[in-house]
Amino acid sequence: MQDSKDMRTASSNRWPSSAALLWVMHLFQPNDDDHRHDDSRQLQRIRRYGRACLIPCAYVLALLALLLTGQLAWSVFLQACTLLLFGCGAFALCLFSGLNLRAPDKTLTAPMAVSMLAMMSWTLFVAPGTLVLFGPFALLITMASAFRLREKTLFAVVLFALAGNIFSQLLYFSITHDTAILMAGLSHCSALAITLPGFVMLATRVRRLYRSLYMVSVKMENIEEHARRDELTGSFNRRYMMAALQQQKHLADSTDQELCLAVIDLDHFKRINDEIGHLAGDEVLRTFAKLAQHSVRREDVFGRYGGEEFLLLLPGIALQSAFSTVERIRAMTENRLGIIAKVERKVTVSIGLTQYIPGESVLDLFARADMAMYLAKTSGRNQVVLQEAVEQRD
Numbered sequence: 001m002q003d004s005k006d007m008r009t010a011s012s013n014r015w016p017s018s019a020a021l022l023w024v025m026h027l028f029q030p031n032d033d034d035h036r037h038d039d040s041r042q043l044q045r046i047r048r049y050g051r052a053c054l055i056p057c058a059y060v061l062a063l064l065a066l067l068l069t070g071q072l073a074w075s076v077f078l079q080a081c082t083l084l085l086f087g088c089g090a091f092a093l094c095l096f097s098g099l100n101l102r103a104p105d106k107t108l109t110a111p112m113a114v115s116m117l118a119m120m121s122w123t124l125f126v127a128p129g130t131l132v133l134f135g136p137f138a139l140l141i142t143m144a145s146a147f148r149l150r151e152k153t154l155f156a157v158v159l160f161a162l163a164g165n166i167f168s169q170l171l172y173f174s175i176t177h178d179t180a181i182l183m184a185g186l187s188h189c190s191a192l193a194i195t196l197p198g199f200v201m202l203a204t205r206v207r208r209l210y211r212s213l214y215m216v217s218v219k220m221e222n223i224e225e226h227a228r229r230d231e232l233t234g235s236f237n238r239r240y241m242m243a244a245l246q247q248q249k250h251l252a253d254s255t256d257q258e259l260c261l262a263v264i265d266l267d268h269f270k271r272i273n274d275e276i277g278h279l280a281g282d283e284v285l286r287t288f289a290k291l292a293q294h295s296v297r298r299e300d301v302f303g304r305y306g307g308e309e310f311l312l313l314l315p316g317i318a319l320q321s322a323f324s325t326v327e328r329i330r331a332m333t334e335n336r337l338g339i340i341a342k343v344e345r346k347v348t349v350s351i352g353l354t355q356y357i358p359g360e361s362v363l364d365l366f367a368r369a370d371m372a373m374y375l376a377k378t379s380g381r382n383q384v385v386l387q388e389a390v391e392q393r394d
Contacts, residue, residue: 121164146203233289236303
């Protein structure tokens with residue numbers, strides 16, 4: 001049986017490089033139990049780091065544009081590229097080796113932001129023409145860090161950016177005594193000092209709004225999940241099963257794939273409630289639902305129709321193969337349900353099974369399977385009865 005959560009999990013794991021990343025991580029992973037980490041979360045950090053590397057790549061392209069227009073020397077461009085490559089490699093090594101797990105911020109967002117800003121400040125010192133790039137990329141780094149850093153830490157990153165800008169300007173002026181460049185740099189820094197804190201406050205509000213929306217989304221998913229689940233057994237409820245049956249009928253009509261339906265009823269369940277109590281009867285229902293769900297395929301849909309009656313949809317499978325599945329459920333129930341549920345009696349089920357006939361209604365399909373289950377009851381119980389054709393209903 002596969003629901004929406006299974007599908008989301010499968011889609012989230014469709015990364016072609018996941019196996020290679022896992023192999024490299026296990027290669028570098030420490031043996032100390034205190035440093036063991038969850039592979040999936042570390043993979044997610046590595047993917048985020050890959051997206052974060054787009055910022056230094058964009059900065060290199062911007063430097064290249066300055067180089068081609070004659071505003072930057074080749075030596076400065078090569079040195080900047082070397083520093084960026086070294087920094088990206090160092091952080092990649094930390095992530096792949098698991099060293100980041102020892103840091104308070106396992107994503108290394110703040111160190112990466114500070115190192116990028118320090119490199120930009122150095123470039124600004126050796127090449128004042130890169131002043132035009134400092135403001136936009138400082139805003140970009142702040143925006144990229146806003147969803148990972150706390151507000152105080154984000155403000156500290158902004159103060160570091162402003163301090164780096166001022167220090168670079170003053171250091172360049174102490175060497176060249178170029179007042180015009182100093183005044184232009186200080187004007188630029190003043191504009192940053194006004195805009196960056198406001199940008200931090202705006203980014204923080206956006207982050208809070210995003211988290212609120214995320215929590216609402218999670219709650220809505222939980223409400224939706226509870227609405228389609230049977231409270232007692234945890235399997236799908238009657239409303240969802242009937243909707244799924246209608247959906248599978250349309251799918252069978254459009255794709256010509258086979259569809260089978262089984263109606264399953266626990267034998268003498270009223271006697272179980274009367275003899276050992278309703279609480280024990282509820283435990284029998286819960287245990288049966290777990291056994292049945294572990295006995296079907298991921299694409300099969302299993303749910304409680306009402307009382308002690310359950311439905312099982314088996315799409316894309318022939319009648320004889322479906323018979324093998326429900327017979328396995330019947331045998332497992334007879335041999336194990338009473339023992340697992342801790343009741344001092346054998347518990348059995350009667351099952352009616354039929355196959356969808358193209359063009360018939362859902363009610364006809366269900367009625368035929370229900371009739372087969374009734375025949376299983378009247379023929380001695382604890383058995384599977386097939387209804388293969390419409391004529392057999394007469």
